[in-house]
Amino acid sequence: MVRSHFWTRAFRRYFPLLLFLWILLVLYPNPLNLVTSMQRIVNSDIDPVAVASLSKQVPSDPAAIERAVDQQIPYSYDWETYGMPWYFPSVEEVLQKGKGDCKGRTLVLASVFEAKDIPYTLNLSPIHMWVKYEEKEETKLENPGVKFYQQDPETGERSLQVPNIPVSDIMDSFQQGFWEPMPGLRKALLLCGLTALIGLRLRWSRRGKEIQKGTQ
Numbered sequence: 001m002v003r004s005h006f007w008t009r010a011f012r013r014y015f016p017l018l019l020f021l022w023i024l025l026v027l028y029p030n031p032l033n034l035v036t037s038m039q040r041i042v043n044s045d046i047d048p049v050a051v052a053s054l055s056k057q058v059p060s061d062p063a064a065i066e067r068a069v070d071q072q073i074p075y076s077y078d079w080e081t082y083g084m085p086w087y088f089p090s091v092e093e094v095l096q097k098g099k100g101d102c103k104g105r106t107l108v109l110a111s112v113f114e115a116k117d118i119p120y121t122l123n124l125s126p127i128h129m130w131v132k133y134e135e136k137e138e139t140k141l142e143n144p145g146v147k148f149y150q151q152d153p154e155t156g157e158r159s160l161q162v163p164n165i166p167v168s169d170i171m172d173s174f175q176q177g178f179w180e181p182m183p184g185l186r187k188a189l190l191l192c193g194l195t196a197l198i199g200l201r202l203r204w205s206r207r208g209k210e211i212q213k214g215t216q
Contacts, residue, residue, distance in 0.1 A: 011204050015197070022193045026186055027085050037088035044107065044122060046153060047091040048115035051108060055115040062118055062133040069109045074099045079181040086178075101177070102129045114153070124149040125163055127173035 011018075028034045048055070058068045076099040078087045089097075091111050094104035106122065106129045113120045113131065120133045125146040132150075136142075148163040179187075 011200065015201050018197055019194065022197060023190065026190045026193065033082075033084055033087060037086065040088040040090070041124070041149075044110070044151070045090040046107065046110050046114055048111050050091045050095060051111040051115060054108070055112050058112065060116060060118070062113070062120075062136070065112055065116075065118075066109055066131070069105055069112065073105050073108055075101060075105070077101055077177050077181040079178075079183065083183075085182065106131050110153070119154060122151045122153065123147045126165055126170055127177075 024031060024034075054069075054072065058065045073094060076097075078084050078101060081087075081097050081099055081101070081104075082089070089100065089104055089107070091107050094100045094108055097104075100108075109131045110120060110122060112118075113133065118133060120131050123130050123132050123142070125141070125148060128141045128146070130142045132142075138144075140146075145164040148161055150159045151157070
């Protein structure tokens with residue numbers, strides 16, 4: 001009875017941790033990919049050498065370069081490209097895959113700008129990443145109000161701000177970029193595991209109350 005009570009209390013205490021670990025295991029079987037991605041946010045892998053060939057093929061107009069990069073790197077969600085919900089690649093990985101989402105396109109575009117000595121800044125919002133350059137047109141996804149992080153590679157200056165972006169936009173982006181392209185097997189594993197853990201939590205909660213009553 002004492003041992004059963006111990007495991008019941010332990011499960012209830014560490015239940016949030018178990019939920020987190022299960023979600024992490026399903027989404028990132030190799031958690032190092034997530035660690036690497038977080039590191040690359042702070043130190044983006046801008047590589048003008050890797051895009052040397054592409055840089056010679058495109059004009060010097062920034063807008064024309066962006067269109068060329070978008071054509072060269074078709075848009076693809078991280079689930080489809082890397083088998084993960086969110087991954088921050090290197091420039092070489094993007095070029096090797098030949099596709100990528102806004103992060104991959106941004107890295108390639110910034111690398112071309114570096115190769116051509118075109119001034120720019122890197123911008124990050126909760127749902128998007130882009131390169132800001134002179135005379136770039138603002139859009140709903142790319143404007144000063146929605147960014148929360150900006151980096152100027154030339155000066156090394158970094159800035160943070162509270163983004164003005166509707167929660168509905170964040171939820172829509174989560175739905176389109178995370179849930180919809182997620183492989184069916186991963187969805188099943190995620191939901192089945194969470195259901196099992198929650199079921200155990202409810203069952204052991206009842207058992208804990210019964211043990212508590214029995215000791216009174």
